[in-house]
Amino acid sequence: MTTSTGHLLKDCGTQKNSSTFRFFPVLNDLEHNNWLSAGNRIRNNTAEKYFSADTLQDKIVRAIIKERAINIKEILEAFEFFAQIRKKLKSKCVVDLCCGHGFIGLLFAIFERKVEKVILVDKIEPPSRQKLINCLTEVAPWIAPKIENRSESIHSELNWLKGGSTIVSAHACGTLTDRCIELAINCKGNIAVLPCCYPDKACPAPQAIGLALGNDVAFDIDRTYRLSNAGYHVRWQHIPRIITPKNRILCAYLNK
Numbered sequence: 030m031t032t033s034t035g036h037l038l039k040d041c042g043t044q045k046n047s048s049t050f051r052f053f054p055v056l057n058d059l060e061h062n063n064w065l066s067a068g069n070r071i072r073n074n075t076a077e078k079y080f081s082a083d084t085l086q087d088k089i090v091r092a093i094i095k096e097r098a099i100n101i102k103e104i105l106e107a108f109e110f111f112a113q114i115r116k117k118l119k120s121k122c123v124v125d126l127c128c129g130h131g132f133i134g135l136l137f138a139i140f141e142r143k144v145e146k147v148i149l150v151d152k153i154e155p156p157s158r159q160k161l162i163n164c165l166t167e168v169a170p171w172i173a174p175k176i177e178n179r180s181e182s183i184h185s186e187l188n189w190l191k192g193g194s195t196i197v198s199a200h201a202c203g204t205l206t207d208r209c210i211e212l213a214i215n216c217k218g219n220i221a222v223l224p225c226c227y228p229d230k231a232c233p234a235p236q237a238i239g240l241a242l243g244n245d246v247a248f249d250i251d252r253t254y255r256l257s258n259a260g261y262h263v264r265w266q267h268i269p270r271i272i273t274p275k276n277r278i279l280c281a282y283l284n285k
């Protein structure tokens with residue numbers, strides 16, 4: 030680490046670690062909200078109740094629930110991650126790494142006109158991906174020509190990755206998130222990650238930081254310095270904690 034840790038450490042204690050729902054403000058005032066984080070699929074009548082508007086986002090939620098493509102936690106996680114990062118990160122090409130169903134990348138294809146190509150990368154393409162693409166294409170047919178699927182490991186060279194591409198990744202397990210950061214730095218692209226598990230032994234930060242602030246914070250401080258030292262502006266943002274406790278976003282961009 031080449032810059033002072035002082036202000037960063039202070040921020041860890043004071044920074045709020047959740048946010049309100051941006052795409053779906055109706056969910057901010059719910060009395061019973063456990064169903065938002067459940068891995069279960071929600072019923073059509075719940076969808077009708079909370080996602081009944083004539084907006085594109087509500088139409089999308091209804092379509093996904095009707096087809097049972099992915100569950101409500103995955104839907105909200107992707108929407109709220111996207112809501113936090115979309116302004117800083119849109120570019121012609123968006124690459125969703127360790128994408129699974131690929132919904133984060135697909136949201137860029139749906140909502141951002143400037144985004145011409147979305148590349149969905151995972152070592153395995155789950156069946157939910159095509160199911161999701163099919164029902165999104167019904168609601169937003171303009172996404173079809175933008176989508177490219179690639180089944181490969183992010184540890185391979187990825188020499189197709191073009192300079193200036195935006196990289197996004199939600200819950201790339203452990204050090205896969207670090208590989209995403211490395212790829213973004215190499216291609217001089219903006220990046221947002223929503224890390225999940227933080228393996229104790231792999232934490233590159235000094236042990237004192239982990240002991241004082243927790244392994245997850247230590248890991249993300251180290252990632253923040255890595256990006257900052259590579260010339261990025263880095264922000265810590267959050268999605269609503271009710272969706273998942275692994276809700277910290279590291280958003281890093283090269284242009285102000």
Ligand SMILES: C[S@@+](CC[C@H](N)C(=O)[O-])C[C@H]1O[C@@H](n2cnc3c(N)ncnc32)[C@H](O)[C@@H]1O
Pocket residue numbers: 103126127128129130131150151152153181182183184198199200201202205
């Ligand atoms: C926890 S899931 C997250 C999936 C998705 N981003 C989401 O938000 O639901 C992690 C994903 O990483 C993928 N993965 C694991 N190792 C990988 C690798 N070396 N290269 C590419 N993808 C990998 C898995 O197949 C899995 O889909």
